[in-house]
Amino acid sequence: MKSEFLDPAVARYIVDHSTQPDPLLEQLITETLAATGDSAGMQITADQGVFLTMITQLTAPEVAVEVGTFTGYSSLSIARGLSGGTLHCFDVSDQWTSIARRYWEKAGVADRITLTLGPALETLAAFDLPIDLAFLDADKGNYPAYYELLIDRLRPGGLLMVDNTLWSGRVADPAESDSVTVGMREFNDLVREDPRVTVVILPIADGLTMIRRN
């Protein structure tokens, strides 16, 4: 359960009363655990997957971008919500994204997705399409730099979603001073003070920030 800041019973209830993963997503959850061990905790939660599909359906992006693909749960969720556009994925790991590629094929959405491997600060800098919808879920220390690259490319009215911004609730605990928590607080402050955007943090999973380019 990723919503560590919620009462565990409430967190369980939310997941149990959201649309459940279909057999293919269940299979991906199982394979990710078997193939990546402890790293499987990086996978988005099932309720987040539903949320990403729904947001994609509602916004109908032509150009969607994901930074941080791992084994493919979030990309599959976004791609399934597309109605004609393309999802451009960025990740550094061929090993982990090879699992994602297999599931894109199984789900019949591989033709809606491109994957660029390499450090995303470099590959994203070379990406020059106007972005309608973006999901950021990669190395947390680079969030401010990814933010600038993505906001620069986001069209007015476009939406950027950023994962893990409550960092298990530690951002709101003054006693927590580890570098990732401090960095996440600085990121959240940076976004709130940016006059180019409107922002709200949703307490879903580990915290999901919704950022609309004004």
Ligand SMILES: C[S@@+](CC[C@H](N)C(=O)[O-])C[C@H]1O[C@@H](n2cnc3c(N)ncnc32)[C@H](O)[C@@H]1O
């Ligand atoms: C939290 S996981 C993403 C989870 C994924 N969204 C899902 O639903 O399963 C973070 C991913 O970021 C990738 N990553 C880490 N550093 C990166 C970098 N510098 N450039 C691109 N990708 C990076 C990792 O390889 C990993 O797959």
